[in-house]
Amino acid sequence: MIKYSTIIALVIICLLLLSTPLIETAQAAEKKEKDKQVEKAREAIASAEQAISEAESKVSEAERTGLEVTDAINALRESKELLSEAKELLSDDPQRAATVAKRAENIARMAVSLVEKASRKEETKTEEQLKNYRELVNETRDIIARAREAIDEATKTGGNVTEALQLIMQAEELLREAESQLKIRMKEAVRLATQARILAEKGLKISENIRKETRARVEPRLKIEEAITQAQQAIEEARSKLSRAGIDENSAKHLREILDQGVELLAKAREKLSMNPEAARALA
Known part of the structure; x- marks a missing residue:
């Protein structure tokens, strides 16, 4: 008879023979899944990696x-660190590696969004600065025109306008230099x-003061010149009327002498005009 121990051994051998394909199948399935x-x-x-490359650019x-773009730089650094971690996990824990890599991608894309947001903010700021710059330049040109x-x-x-x-x-x-800097350095253009x-503004103030001073000096002279002109016209008109008056020669001679004296006084008034306006005015 076959011993009991032999039967047990045969059973074990059979089980081993039957389980080997099952184990191999399980291992193959596990390897396939991994x-x-x-x-x-x-x-x-x-x-x-592609998202990080785009973010770096x-x-x-x-x-x-x-x-x-400090925030974007920090996000990019974090995404690179996560990518390195994902690569290290790839062979031992690919599932976790995929999760970490996905986080790295998301953070890299966030870095791109942060750059775009900063760019839009800067564009808005630049547009406002440009508007203010143009207003400043236009106001300055208006001041220059007035000056x-x-x-x-x-x-x-005759005013001394050298300094102004x-x-x-x-x-x-400076305005010409500012225009040349406008597309290169906005801040420098604004400063200029x-x-x-x-x-x-300083030139305008000086020029207006000089104009005021010269007006104060010239206006009396203009008034005196006007008075002299009016006196000349009056003399010419008197001479014209005298020639048509039909009065006797003695009377006409006397009147002509008076008119001649008037002409002489006007000539003296013109001579004194630049030196003594008040005396010239009195003579006129």
């Missing part, structure tokens, strides 16, 4: 143009335009 997870993780890592461009008008008037009446003219010319030069306005 391979799928690894593939998904690799796809997630590749997608994260956006951040670099923003930094080149002087845009403030030049005052300078021209003061020049015609120099200030206005400097202001005009502001300095131009300060000089223009």
Whole structure:
């Protein structure tokens, strides 16, 4: 008879023979599932790398143009750290690696959004600055025009406008320089335009004061010249009437002498006009 122990051994051998294919099948299924997870993780890592590359490009461009993107830089750094972690987890825990890689991608895309948001904010700020700059330039040009008008008037009446003219010319030069800087450095353009306005206002003040002084000096002279002109017209009119009056020669001679004296007085008045306006006025 077959011993009991032999039967047990045979049973065990049979079980082993039957279980081996099952174990191999299970292992194969497990490997297949892990391979799928690894593939998904690799796809997630590749997608994260692409998002990070785009974010790096956006951040670099923003930094080149002087845009403030600190938040985006920090987000980009975090996404890179997560990507490194995902790569380390790939072989041991591909499922977790895929999750970490997805987070890295999301944060990289957030970095891009932060750059775009900062860019829009800067554009709005730049538009407002440009508007203010244009207003400043227009106001400065108006001041310069008023100053030049005052300078021209003061020049015609002998006013000393050298300082005012120099200030206005400097202001005009600063405005030209500001325009050349406008597309390069907005802040510098605004600074130059502001300095131009300060000089223009100073030039305007000086030129208006000079115009006021010259008017005060010239207006009495103009009034005296007007009085002399009126006196000349009166003499000419009197001579005309005298020639047609038909009076006797003695009377006419006496009147002509009076008119001649008037002409002499007017000539003296003109001579004294520049030296003693009041005396000239009295003679007129």
